[in-house]
Amino acid sequence: MRALDKGTAAVRSAVKRLIGRTGFDVVRSTNNRGGVDDFLPFEATMRAARASGLSVGDHIDEVMNGTPGATQSTVDELRTLGVYAAKPDTVLEIGPGSGRYLEKTLKECSPSRYEIYETAAPWAAHLVDAFGVVARPTEGSSLAPTPDGSVDLVQAHKVFNTVTFLCTARYFLEMARVTRPGGRIVFDVMTETCLDPAAVHAWAARGGAGHDSYPAAVPRQTCVDLFESLGCALEASFLAPMGIGSTEVLVFAKGD
Known part of the structure; x- marks a missing residue:
């Protein structure tokens, strides 16, 4: 069972590292009730928007949603x-x-x-x-x-x-x-x-x-x-x- 837990943890860690390369984090929100922060984490989104050189809104449209404008x-x-x-x-x-x-x-x-x-x-x-x-x-x-x-x-x-x-x-x-x-x-x-x-x-x-x-x-x-x-x-x-x-x-x- 411990080996399975370690394997699961390793997979989760690898996925988080992979997503991190795109400028996003995997997070569990504790300050809202199933709201936007669950799928649009504040700090990671702001950081990614700054890196893209776009406003937050334009970054979400263009990069995250794939629908520019x-x-x-x-x-x-x-x-x-x-x-x-x-x-x-x-x-x-x-x-x-x-x-x-x-x-x-x-x-x-x-x-x-x-x-x-x-x-x-x-x-x-x-x-x-x-x-x-x-x-x-x-x-x-x-x-x-x-x-x-x-x-x-x-x-x-x-x-x-x-x-x-x-x-x-x-x-x-x-x-x-x-x-x-x-x-x-x-x-x-x-x-x-x-x-x-x-x-x-x-x-x-x-x-x-x-x-x-x-x-x-x-x-x-x-x-x-x-x-x-x-x-x-x-x-x-x-x-x-x-x-x-x-x-x-x-x-x-x-x-x-």
Whole structure:
């Protein structure tokens, strides 16, 4: 048994050395609840981004995800749809992680207040220091510290593809609650639009055990019907790349 343990330890050590050559570490997160730090370790990611000469967001798109410009393309599409035209003064983002969407959103609309709900403590602290955002205490499915009808733009990017359906549903209810009348709600989910047979084959063939529920799918009509029941109408949607597949970005407007 001891020999087996030593062999396992040796394999793990070799794998860690191999991954280390690429600028990443294998770590076990202890300061978040299954959040972004589990698969995007703060120190290793920052170090690798500096070594690549790219911003953290561009490094993640180009090097880690293999989709250069993916974040910017989503922001560009949202601009075209007029999401930033109303100059939202208060923005709230769920799960900003590395801040790749946050940084580009700030450039688009310069809100006076930007709230974040991030479970990974190192990333949250970095975003507060780097961008002056307000980090709210989070339980992983609630926006309780934010008052009703107080936010102009509520968004979440690459979040609801990684958590369970009930966690997503609870966040949906909260997003509608905190959005002011006339405000917008933006998020992406893996809907049936993203899951044609070829995509399902690709995801099923993907190596590794995945990240808990990742990739998690949510029926498109479920999203539309739920938000409609909460006084929010679907304005637009478009596909955005995610790994070997795609997600669908949905834009809702809350009625007056």
